[in-house]
Amino acid sequence: MPGLLERVWNTGRLGLWARGESGIAYRDREELARLQDRRVRALVAHAWRETEYYRDWLKAAGAEPGDIRGAADLARLPVIDKIVLTRHPERFEAQSLKGKDGITLYSSGTSGYRRHLRHDARAVLQALAAGRRQRLALAEYVGRESGYREAVFNREGSVGGQLRAFFETRTWVPQGVELRRRRFSPALPFAELAAGVDEFAPEVIRGYGSHLGAFYQWLAESGRRFHKPRAVVYGADGMPPAQRRLIGEELGIPVLSTYQAVEALRIGFECPARAGFHISVDQVVVRVKGAAPGERGEMVLTNLWNYATPVINYQLGDLVTLSDGACPCGRTLPLLTSIDGRADDLVARPDGTRVHALALLAPLQKAPGVMQVQVEQREMDDFLLRVIWRQGEARDAEELKRRVEQVLGAAAAVEVEEVDAIATTSAGKVKSLISRLEGR
Numbered sequence: 509m510p511g512l513l514e515r516v517w518n519t520g521r522l523g524l525w526a527r528g529e530s531g532i533a534y535r536d537r538e539e540l541a542r543l544q545d546r547r548v549r550a551l552v553a554h555a556w557r558e559t560e561y562y563r564d565w566l567k568a569a570g571a572e573p574g575d576i577r578g579a580a581d582l583a584r585l586p587v588i589d590k591i592v593l594t595r596h597p598e599r600f601e602a603q604s605l606k607g608k609d610g611i612t613l614y615s616s617g618t619s620g621y622r623r624h625l626r627h628d629a630r631a632v633l634q635a636l637a638a639g640r641r642q643r644l645a646l647a648e649y650v651g652r653e654s655g656y657r658e659a660v661f662n663r664e665g666s667v668g669g670q671l672r673a674f675f676e677t678r679t680w681v682p683q684g685v686e687l688r689r690r691r692f693s694p695a696l697p698f699a700e701l702a703a704g705v706d707e708f709a710p711e712v713i714r715g716y717g718s719h720l721g722a723f724y725q726w727l728a729e730s731g732r733r734f735h736k737p738r739a740v741v742y743g744a745d746g747m748p749p750a751q752r753r754l755i756g757e758e759l760g761i762p763v764l765s766t767y768q769a770v771e772a773l774r775i776g777f778e779c780p781a782r783a784g785f786h787i788s789v790d791q792v793v794v795r796v797k798g799a800a801p802g803e804r805g806e807m808v809l810t811n812l813w814n815y816a817t818p819v820i821n822y823q824l825g826d827l828v829t830l831s832d833g834a835c836p837c838g839r840t841l842p843l844l845t846s847i848d849g850r851a852d853d854l855v856a857r858p859d860g861t862r863v864h865a866l867a868l869l870a871p872l873q874k875a876p877g878v879m880q881v882q883v884e885q886r887e888m889d890d891f892l893l894r895v896i897w898r899q900g901e902a903r904d905a906e907e908l909k910r911r912v913e914q915v916l917g918a919a920a921a922v923e924v925e926e927v928d929a930i931a932t933t934s935a936g937k938v939k940s941l942i943s944r945l946e947g948r
């Protein structure tokens with residue numbers, strides 16, 4: 509555990525970085541491009557020095573670090589597949605940072621695998637400081653930047669929660685400066701969530717897009733009176749357009765989204781003028797493979813800040829559209845006009861309400877002996893779990909049933925089937941949640 513001196517030092521660094529945040533989104537485009545190129549060169553040199561994987565990768569492409577002079581040169585290098593980094597993150601870790609302060613973030617994905625990736629302490633603190641550029645965009649709706657109440661609908665052990673715990677043990681922040689936060693589990697029935705929100709009366713509510721969308725649809729249909737925050741912010745997955753319209757237009761609550769991944773903590777944030785997502789080019793390089801500006805293509809990501817596990821030219825799996833136009837809000841950070849592929853699913857409960865897929869998948873993925881799991885909802889109250897068990901570990905199907913019951917209630921019937929492989933979709937993706945309830 510870091511001592512007080514280190515915490516005070518970190519707090520000082522954070523304060524300094526946070527001050528730079530007020531101007532970064534408005535800096536001259538060429539100046540931003542030079543800054544990005546400088547960070548690309550430094551990252552590639554670091555990855556070459558510190559990891560055998562990247563040395564082999566560059567050599568195979570016939571390149572040396574000196575050949576990569578900036579972001580544009582990354583297009584000459586091969587793309588790193590998501591599966592490789594997901595299954596073998598240790599191959600990407602920098603030798604000299606292995607014993608140093610940092611955090612291994614765990615992310616339960618709907619791909620069925622639990623991903624984990626190590627970030628160094630500096631990268632995490634910089635990402636936290638960079639949260640300010642999102643809060644400044646949000647302040648246009650909330651009216652102020654700090655001191656407000658924020659309700660967070662996320663799972664215990666979510667990436668956001670892990671980062672918060674890291675922040676609290678590494679810094680020293682006086683009371684009253686921080687936001688007043690309260691966490692609500694997305695596994696709670698909507699009626700309980702609504703009662704909690706009414707009582708806490710937050711200015712901002714954060715959560716998963718699909719879950720918040722379903723929550724507000726339920727609230728609107730229930731006909732009850734409810735507390736309205738000044739803004740709703742979602743990340744991690746998509747919100748169906750119809751529900752976004754309902755919240756923004758019919759209920760009159762502004763909706764903003766953020767874009768991040770466990771591989772890069774800050775990719776972008778939604779513009780308050782709603783023109784798209786501003787990319788934080790000082791922190792990441794976003795390329796769109798084989799697509800011109802205005803065309804949709806595969807997103808390729810480089811995280812310029814995390815030196816513990818360099819992530820370079822990584823195919824995240826999202827489809828995005830990059831714009832080369834200027835934004836009416838005045839920010840110079842380039843825009844992504846669309847992000848597809850973040851759509852997560854919701855699970856219908858036997859009582860008719862819904863929970864976010866991760867509220868069900870995360871505890872199953874973490875259960876003893878489980879390597880991969882797929883949930884198929886056959887009927888409202890009937891579930892089939894396909895499980896790949898880990899070799900040589902105890903397996904406990906009853907424990908899986910208990911975990912389903914904890915989230916969905918005792919009315920759910922659960923069958924557990926052992927499988928050797930889980931079929932992929934035509935796009936080559938694993939779908940962790942299959943619903944047969946469509947259209948009912």
Ligand SMILES: [Zn+2]
Nearest residue numbers: 779835837839
């Ligand atoms: Zn903008």
